[in-house]
Amino acid sequence: MSFMNRSATQRSSASPYVRQPPPRSCSPPSARTMIVCVLFLVIVASMTMVLYFLPGCIFSKTGCPKQENKTSNGTDDELFPWAQYQLPRSIRPLSYDLTLSPNLSTMTFSGHTVINMFVLHNTKRIVLHSAHLNITKAAFKLGDGEPSDVTILENKPMEQIAVKLSAELKAGQHCVLTLDYSASLSHTYNGFYNSSYIDLEGNKRVLAATQFEPFYARKAFPCFDEPSFKATFLVKINRKPEHMALSNMPKAKTTHLSSDLLQDEFAKASVNMSTYLVAFVIGNFAAVSKNVSDTLVSVYSVPQKKDHTKYALDTAAKLLEFYNDFFEIDYPLQKLGRLCHCIPPPPPSIKDPTVILFSSLSDLIAIPDFLAGAMENWGLLTFRESNLLVGEHSSLVEKQDVASVIAHELAHQWFGNYVxxxxxxxxxxxxxxxxxxxxxxxxxxxxxxxMGNLFLEVRFRALDQDAxxxxxxxxxxxxxxxxxxxxxxxxxxxxxxxxxxxxxxxxxxxxxxxxxxxxxxxxxxxxxxxxxxxxxxxxxxxxxxxxxxxxxxxxxxxxxxxFPLVTVSRKGDEVTLKQEIFQLTVDSSTYSSSLWTIPVTYVNDSCGLAPECRQVFMLKTKSGTLKVPETVKWLKLNYRSTGFYIVDYGNEGWAALADALSNDFQALTQEDRASLIHDIFALSKLGRVSFRQVLSLLNYMTNETEASPIREALLQLNHIYQMLHKRYEQGLCARMKRYILNQYGALMDNQTWDMEESVSKQYLRFALLETACDLGQDKCKQHAESMFKQYVESNGTFQIPGDLQRVVFRVAAQSTEDWETLLTMYHYATYDTEKKNMIQGLASTQDAQKIVWLLNVCLNGKIIKAQYLPLLFRTICQNFAGNLIAWDFVQVNWNQITQTFPIGSFSFQSIINAVTFQFSAESHFNQVQWFFSSVRESGSQLRSAREALETIRLNQRWMERNLPSLRKWL
Ligand SMILES: [Zn+2]
CATH class of the missing domain: 1.10.390.10 (Neutral Protease Domain 2)
Known part of the structure; x- marks a missing residue:
């Protein structure tokens, strides 16, 4: 699975501005509506809080029933025979025969599942997973015997069911379990769920798709829903003639069940796979296809977006060939025998039009409602639309996103799916x-x-989180x-x-x-x-x-x-390296005991750029020494930042590096310059260097031209600016703003606003111009305003370069009139990437009423799809009022948020992080602590909660330690 949630970087689009009727009529809220909404929200919130903190069963006559492991489906109150989270290992599934009949009118489905199993150890129980399925019939067959009806016990909280057996099963026996059931298609983003889109004629089209990782296959069919229970799958889908169905394997045949119902049967997979990789999609889609070394690669989208699949198809084809070669194992989903692959949609009354012989098949499909970036289901990769579909005019940065996600998911076909x-x-x-x-x-x-610059940023962010x-x-x-x-x-x-x-x-x-x-x-x-x-x-x-x-x-x-902090001290020609854990909040249990085998790399002023300059020292113990000539002026460790550690050079070492950068910053690679900036900010959080030392290192930056060092410096400075802003430190905010504009103003002014071909230049200008416009630099704002005006007046003929759309929309959204224009344009925009930039523009408003309105329509999936909520929170929290509104909104709407974004999931983590990571006041710490200790799901045990509290404490500590230096040195 992948999550393209790089909110700190530019995500934008230059998709053609295609007009279509607005999906729904809607107008921005009037003041009166907003007052009513806010009052309503407060009342609902109060009632929710009252109800929330009461025991759930307080209104029942019998009080709270015991929850533990009781049957719900058994004939009497039998204890469920298993009490662990992971299933017993005595039974192994060999194969599944699945038949699913989704009804896209009633949004329900029925299923028929046959599981062939092998007994590994004598046992009296068969325990497997099932969630929200209403099992109507269960039959069990041992060996060649006759099937007989059996009773199913259910443990709903654990999402497990058990077959009640009359006799012990013996190791080596085969048995078959057949289950019939019905359920509703999920309204969330997991299990077997429904999705919809508006077609070019303005009609709502529905579809059904799946997302099973990590444990949602059990919501579509009863199964042993753990990655180690691999089996083969035969999938049959019943569908209406006007729809098509896709699954992991190619379609083997279509049978007419009635005049209005067809059954597609997919080839039985030739390899064992885990349940979380099973997938099926039913709806209307269009495809483009290409043959790559006997694998048919197809990219599917809703029909009106078919023109935007070409880049994905070409890239997937190239990557598939690359991986076949790199791993020396051909795409590992072989198909047996002669099969037909039908380019959809096949006319229902005619035999499949195309019979092509391919040894395997890989489908990539864009789903209108999709929470993750993409999912690597074997042979049927599912994507969020913005991560698969790009237009002819799309920028390279957008294409980089699409290529990255495809490369990630295709790598999984070997790493994850195969092994x-x-x-x-x-x-x-x-x-x-x-x-x-x-x-x-x-x-x-x-x-x-x-991709090198992007990977470097990934390493910096990984270090920050891991600290x-x-x-x-x-x-x-x-x-x-x-x-x-x-x-x-x-x-x-x-x-x-x-x-x-x-x-x-x-x-x-x-x-x-x-x-x-x-x-x-x-x-x-x-x-x-x-x-x-x-x-x-x-x-x-x-x-x-x-x-x-x-x-x-x-x-x-x-x-x-x-990870380790490596400290460097020099005496003559001897350099001593010491390692200790880099931990922002010291925990004595790990602080002294941690030890890594670190491949320390280093370069110096006599040779600092080329790979041949790199020397290696294996640091396996707490400290080690190496020799360098006494004439060496500076040492830079962790050459090009390929190692996962942070380096402290000591006062003299840092001063020597700051001098070196001021004299000739090109004596070091751009990765090394960026890593020095990253490390010195990290050390300032640890209290190892003063803020004056940080500024001293940054002095050289008026000469810097490369994206990585500038982006890293701006990211760190903007974070400090945001924290000051949220503490009402207005004087310091003004000084910080002046400092940033002085240091980077010339570079900001030099950026062009035309189409730009180089990815690194796009990255650079985006970071500079967004900072400039956010800080209110007149030139930047005027440019953005005039570009927005031109865009609106051109009626779709003028393109804003993809990497600049977000900057332009954010400026436009500051005026009420342009905010409303942007909202209207959002309704007409066809492509997900363009809509995403517009959402970030809309969410940049300072108007509290508009912020509350946006959060509500997004949470309810009206006008803005709920999948954008984490992005909306991230953007809203960049402004002062927005952060507080967002935090209140999370508390009040906790139940609904956690139903849509499962507790602990990546999106959940992202929301919690967005609303808390800039707090640095004691009152906020207390509020966050109180809230998480009061939520039912052992909130304070959640890692997101612990991270949030730790981050607030660290922000608080940094502020206390550095406010005097900021006052002095800015
Ligand atoms: Zn992944």
Missing amino acids: TMSWWSDLWLNEGFATYMQFISLQILLPQLD LNSTHAVSTGVNTSEQVQEMFDSVSYKKGASILLMLNASLPGDQQFRKGIIQYLKQFSGLNTDTDDLWNSLTEVEVSSQSPNVSEMMRSWTFQKG
């Missing part, structure tokens, strides 16, 4: 690797997308649904990718890492693994005596939390 983690505690094996491969594959395949005491080890035990959800975070994705880069960079030659990966995939083909399996495979292919022991080194990075 799968045994349990969610090793989710990083899927996500860290797919994230790493998305950068590596595109750097080679499409260098014009400039908190509330972080976790890359591989860590998880035993509740919330904990499983919480694994989809920065550590699994970004840190996972970062430590793979560090490992690859520390191995001699460029093939050892790849050879180890190929060996791992071949050794565990079709199986489940854990972290040690990967390290052992990579250790086995060591080819040189200089190679580090991979297993020994990497275990220190995956089984303990956090």
